Amino acid sequence: MNSNIPDWITQELQPSTLSLSQQQQELQWFKSQAVPFAGLTIRVVSEHIDTHVYESEVLAKAFYDLTGIHVIHELTGEDDVIKKISAQMVTGLNLYDAYINDSDLIGSHSRSGAITTISELLTFEFGQYTLPTLDLNDFIGLQFTSDPFGVIYQLPDQQFANLYWYRSDWFENSNFKSQFKLQYGYELGVPQNWQAYEDIARFFSEDINTIDGIRIYGHMDYAATDPSLGWRISDAWLSMAGVGDVGLPNGLPVDEWGIRVEHCHPAGASVARGGALNSPAAVYAIEKFVDWLKYAPDEAKSLTFSEAGKWLATGKIAQQIFWYSAFVGDLNRPNLPIMDAQGFPKWKVAPSPVGKYWKKGMKSGYQDAGSWTFLKNTPKERQIAAWLYAQFLVSKSVSLKKTLVGFTPIRLSDLESNVMSEKAPYLGGLVEFYRSNARNVWTPTGSNVPDYPNMAGFWWQYVSKIVDGTYSAKQGLDAFAKRVDEHLAQLEQTMVNAKCAPKMNPIKDEAWWLSQPGSPKPINQQVIKGQTLPYEEAIRVWN
Structure with missing residues (x-):
């Protein structure tokens, strides 16, 4: 475990919409909250796209260095992710501690009774494990991961x-x-x-x-x-x-x-x-x-x-x-x-x-919103450790750099940044799309x-x-x-x-x-x- 936060900030997690001192504070929060879980190994699984490759090969290591929590971030096909989460629901076995799966499953998740909702995680132990700078209002796809009654079932990771x-x-x-x-x-x-x-x-x-x-x-x-x-x-x-x-x-x-x-x-x-x-x-x-x-x-x-x-x-x-x-x-x-x-x-x-x-x-x-999903049959200690990892991957310290790697934005603050304005001419209209109302009209399965x-x-x-x-x-x-x-x-x-x-x-x-x-x-x-x-x-x- 190497908790040299400044090194990660300056050598990997740039650019960011946060200042260096704000990034320092955000990453220090992860280090402090993860103390009870240091030495734990958690398993998560996601689809094999560039964004998740970066998470698996770079950000999982950064998270370990900061927190001491080892993450096995497995990559597989989209169809296989769905099979794995279904298998955990049916068998009751804790195969993975969290999943990044499409919000297309919102209808299934909201009816299954098997999901620990994001709304629940946000209030667990009075919000002790909720990143103070998570800023849900900054997520451009949260409406896709909520049921018709406003309950949030998943947290967007890429779109x-x-x-x-x-x-x-x-x-x-x-x-x-x-x-x-x-x-x-x-x-x-x-x-x-x-x-x-x-x-x-x-x-x-x-x-x-x-x-x-x-x-x-x-x-x-x-x-x-x-x-x-x-x-x-x-x-x-x-x-x-x-x-x-x-x-x-x-x-x-x-x-x-x-x-x-x-x-x-x-x-x-x-x-x-x-x-x-x-x-x-x-x-x-x-x-x-x-x-x-x-x-x-x-x-x-x-x-x-x-x-x-x-x-x-x-x-x-x-x-x-x-x-x-x-x-x-x-x-x-x-x-x-x-x-x-x-x-x-x-x-x-x-x-x-x-x-x-x-x-x-x-x-x-159509818009794909690959989102963090947590199952009720995951032991609480492992679930909270995975919740910390999920928040790290979508945090403002990480999200802009991750967007530039995989071009799958999730935060409005990243899209409106000067960095994205400078990048826009090289992306053929993608930035213009996500800065417009179209991001609400291209929608996932409901x-x-x-x-x-x-x-x-x-x-x-x-x-x-x-x-x-x-x-x-x-x-x-x-x-x-x-x-x-x-x-x-x-x-x-x-x-x-x-x-x-x-x-x-x-x-x-x-x-x-x-x-x-x-x-x-x-x-x-x-x-x-x-x-x-x-x-x-x-x-x-x-x-």
């Missing part, structure tokens, strides 16, 4: 969004601009709707086809039969099409999964029960997802989430409608074909275009999903059969919606004592539901014309 990504240098090319205008009748720019995205995809894949002898593509995606295909669609693809209702964070009474909720009780996903998972808007969304694969590289159908993320760095892709900002670090490395000689990106991010069923006031896309660990797996099982042609989009979504309804009905029987347990609506004729206001929405036969905006105007939408 990233899915945004529209495009090659701004190609879009600003005068020859491409004039050719596109001549062919499609409007300006080449940031697409505002799905028709414009489709036109641009066709333009670069078929009309331009090659640049400097290199085959290029107007679209990029992934569709391998793999759990990540489920995240691709469940992570709010339907919301961009306009499947759900107006209302934030997830649409009321129908959310972006197509689940209808009545007074916090999930009531059905199929149109026959007032849901929208197999509605005309959902069919439209999935048909576009499959159809646009023809504008992507042939390999796209066999790629997973992590494999597809590497393609943009090759310089062969013109745009991607759904790109995870956690990949920023992979796309701004020197000498990549998508970087210029001065170290600035040749790409930008902007608001994702929306489908023809989308209305103003609906959520616009509390309508009462059993995320099991229900999330349904997505890839059914969507993969649509991709491979086993089902049409309508057939696949009908089967999918039926399966979700069956699962919700089972939960209605087993969750009888749970807060906000499912209460299924009776089956009615689909035509009745489709004639009601809001979602599920009747088929929209309107022919949509593509619409684009210059980048400067497009980002104003975020404000």
